[in-house]
Amino acid sequence: MLALAPIRGVTDAIFRTCFSHHFKGCDRALAPFITTVKATFVNLSHLRDILPENNLALPLVPQILGNNADDIVTLARACADLGYTIVNFNLGCPFPQVVNKKRGSGLLPHPEVVEKMLTSIFPRLSCKLSLKMRLGLHSSTESAVLVERLNQFPLLEIIIHARLGKQRYEGNVDMEGFKQCLHASRHPIVYNGDIVSKVSFEKVKALFPTASGFMVGRGLLCNPLLAEQLVGIKNPNPPQKRLHAFCGDLYERYRILLPKGDRAILGRMKGIWFYLANSFENKEELLKKIQRCKTCREYLELMERIFG
Numbered sequence: 001m002l003a004l005a006p007i008r009g010v011t012d013a014i015f016r017t018c019f020s021h022h023f024k025g026c027d028r029a030l031a032p033f034i035t036t037v038k039a040t041f042v043n044l045s046h047l048r049d050i051l052p053e054n055n056l057a058l059p060l061v062p063q064i065l066g067n068n069a070d071d072i073v074t075l076a077r078a079c080a081d082l083g084y085t086i087v088n089f090n091l092g093c094p095f096p097q098v099v100n101k102k103r104g105s106g107l108l109p110h111p112e113v114v115e116k117m118l119t120s121i122f123p124r125l126s127c128k129l130s131l132k133m134r135l136g137l138h139s140s141t142e143s144a145v146l147v148e149r150l151n152q153f154p155l156l157e158i159i160i161h162a163r164l165g166k167q168r169y170e171g172n173v174d175m176e177g178f179k180q181c182l183h184a185s186r187h188p189i190v191y192n193g194d195i196v197s198k199v200s201f202e203k204v205k206a207l208f209p210t211a212s213g214f215m216v217g218r219g220l221l222c223n224p225l226l227a228e229q230l231v232g233i234k235n236p237n238p239p240q241k242r243l244h245a246f247c248g249d250l251y252e253r254y255r256i257l258l259p260k261g262d263r264a265i266l267g268r269m270k271g272i273w274f275y276l277a278n279s280f281e282n283k284e285e286l287l288k289k290i291q292r293c294k295t296c297r298e299y300l301e302l303m304e305r306i307f308g
């Protein structure tokens, strides 16, 4: 099982749909987190990114960020009302404004809080629950404790990004820390972190043959053909031609969705190119040129020069 990781600000419904039209290899996607709201009713506008009609192309699991059991249940029920049978709970977000509120990876040093929350949540859920977590906020001993406590709950699976919250997205992944969680958990465990090539994929597969699946984020954004390469799907069309078609399609979809002006569309496309530029030899130079685009016209002319 290969899943597209959530990358907030990039892998939204438009991206996921467009991506799965142009590239194969992913079995499903996890949506970027939706925060809980202090209300008994969740407005559909809050759920726009996961509305089923905008997510027909790839099986999707919505993700919830929060730390209040009642609010999590309310949001999970709203997802279930949309037809989702699984929701995911975020225990990994490393950003200070999230961590300081004891959310995301800020919950990892507090296994008793997580346990209390899940004890309250589970009996009230109308769908299945999975978790996405890191090895800890400060130390991998946090996940060693937490994973044991999670064994009492009927979780569908646990996705583990093999880093600490304090590392954010930098430094090495901790294979030993992941291995300990894999062995200590009775749940299916999905590996996540730095799968960027066939070599790195084969390495984690060999190290963790009992992992129930693999999740890939930045590697796929840098090289959208990666999932096909990992699972051995052949496509006769030249990669550059496919990337050109993908970028053109994305641009068109954002243009229709974001009719308010060039800035919004360019913002999206620049966010995508931050990763995609890695598929090109002259990455730094290319990124600078893209960042300099002030109008959609300039951007489109640049695309013609790049792919022309």
Ligand SMILES: Cc1cc2nc3c(=O)[nH]c(=O)nc-3n(C[C@H](O)[C@H](O)[C@H](O)COP(=O)(O)O)c2cc1C
Binding pocket: 005, 006, 007, 008, 009, 031, 032, 033, 063, 090, 092, 093, 132, 161, 169, 192, 193, 194, 195, 215, 216, 217, 218, 219
């Ligand atoms: C900009 C950015 C936004 C992210 N947003 C989310 C998110 O909303 N939910 C989540 O669980 N993980 C999020 N992640 C973490 C990724 O899903 C993934 O766990 C991480 O990038 C490691 O996997 P990779 O090395 O394959 O990218 C985000 C990562 C980045 C870089």
